[in-house]
Amino acid sequence: MQLELSAEDAAFREEMRTFFTTEFPQGIRDAVLEGRHLSREQIVESQQVLNRAGLAVPHWPEEWGGRGWSDLQRHLWHEEMQRAGVPTPLAFNASMIGPVIAQFGSQEQKERFLPATANLDIWWSQGFSEPDAGSDLASLRTTAVRDGDDWVVNGQKTWTTLGQYGDWIFTLVRTDPEVKKQAGISMLLIDMTLPGVEVRPIELIDGGHEVNEVWFTDVRVPGDLLVGDLNGGWTIAKFLLGNERVGVAPVGATKRALATLKDNAGDRLDDPYVRARIVEIENELLALELTALRVVAHSAGGEPHPASSVLKLKGTELQQAVSELAVDLAGPASIASGADDDSPLAGWARRSAPTYLNLRKASIYGGSNEIQRQIIARTILGL
């Protein structure tokens, strides 16, 4: 047992910290640190800066831009980005479809998509959930029917985050309705500019437009855009949702948000009850960060550490707890969400309630926290 980072890892962390704090566009960092929304252009620029420095997709195979880092180094990279207010690479590209194509795709698919995916020249959207297939994803009903060399897709996807920016969408579609539901699913890549693809916004409780419905009406998709085996989509989906050990919990970003909140809180910090709430959250964040470190330090090449399942559960709860504290500290100012920037009320306070409401999503997406409990109970505790 040893607390300190090795000299090599300490130097690695310093290198990351230096890059993120001195070579990354300050304007984007400021926006992130102040909790403002980023434009599509800012997100693309951000990823391209990282990609030029070889820091966008370090976990991919080295042939496609990966760096061959240890899980601990990836963890440090991820934490330092969040600490500096650097937007983490777009998850749909960097964490989801990129690793899937690298693992399951044809050589042609890899060459066509991976460089553009790493550089965010293609913005990917995720087409998994449907109105009747949420946590029970395998019940999805969007169909793809073979017609000559093409697939003809019909159906509806929902909760497509930032789908309004999407160039392409990776979808799970039903290619065999006759078999057990998990066995008849395939993964298909769909160009969102094709005829028959329609993106409709869903307005959320925070007043924002973040997610969409995506409708497919007789969309003809070329046959070479099926990833992996026909009817092998469920295996890919499990790989995509389950292979992540690093960055499962947004530790650095939540720490940053809490530190910013303390800065903004002013004399509200004189209230012992407020201080006590902060200590409770900070202490749980410490426990979460240490657990993340335990997980990454143990998982070199092998099976994920069982404790990784607690990261998503606790990580989202703490993310939500900080946002809730922000609303409480803002007080009446939190109500002024619709005031313009001429308002004398502080921006963080005006944004606090929409952020709090928005983050209720965190314990629902990516396998709801109830799904996480189910995984813990079944696969770890054997219940």
Place this chain on the structure above:
Amino acid sequence: MDFTYDDEQQALRDAVRGLLDKQYGDYEVRRRTTAADPGFDEDLWGRLAEMGVLGLPFAESDGGVGAGPVEIGIVCRELGRVLAPEPYLTGVVLAGGLVSAAGTPEQRAEVLGAVAAGERVLAVAHDETDGPRWATDAPGTTATQAGDGWTLTGTKDPVLHGARADQVVVTATLPEGGTGLFLVDPAAAGDTLDRTGYPTYDGGRAARIVLDATPAVLLGDTATDRSATLATMLDLTRVMAANQALGVMQAQLAATTSYLTSRKQFGVTLNTFQALTFRAADMYVSLELTHSVVDWATMVIATGDRDRLTEAAARCALQTSRASRHIGQETIQLHGGIAMTAEYSVGTATAHLTVLDHLFGDGDHHLGTLAAGVTDHDTLEALG
């Protein structure tokens, strides 16, 4: 950075676990042992001495093994796992630690050698009837210089294993103010010391010790304020108490999952009911988070940075307190009525967690300490 045991540490764990499982693997043996004074097994204590466990924390020059906090933590976890009632935490870790930190070389060799050999049981008499909770002063006990020696007057209660102890480390207020540390030999004190032993609700033992001009030996050469030494040793012991609590909680979760998969109601095993399995999953979350913090705080001790230890001990104690209550209460609830009975281990395990929680400061106590420093840092850095 490494959260794993090396080969020697694993061997130590296996050896201690083997010995303790043989002794207390059957809970009935623990129950029988705690039913009669002194409340622990003297033979087992001797075997722990033979194994080198009782001398782990002390320097080799003092008759110890010179092991680090990770090794001591391993022992505490294993003791917790089987609810061993032996006086390791207060008798070896805290009392021995105080002698080690404050004693002269002669005192250290004389006392710690005997402790390591299992020949002498120590206790710490610090808490007082009307004294402050979890402080480092001893306002109700006064030390008076008498010729070359000292006498102490005051009442200490509760003193864990105070009735059995061969020698007691006592805190007392010095004539010039500040907290001094003294050694008292009850057997030699005659009428000047009165001690009344009693059982605690977890099967442990404690005592009230009334000192009335009791002869005492000052620990160390000079009568200086030792509250900083006491604070550091209390911090170290807090982390070791957390290690012990972690062992208890690991055993409790294992007992709970085992019970849920075997106990039948409505014709099916209890793990059929999601209302129960989800609660067990939440216990696992608490346990793993606590495991991480306890490992971390144990490693912070090894850095030798006193200020960092103070904060780490408070954070570790806060996390452990919250988890102990959560897991202790849920273990009883998920077992149902059986856990309320004294013949079944899990209820006693919750009782023991409650004792550990209140020995050196509960969660709210440490929350209060940490709240004072909330603006001293921007973000909290686990790796420093």
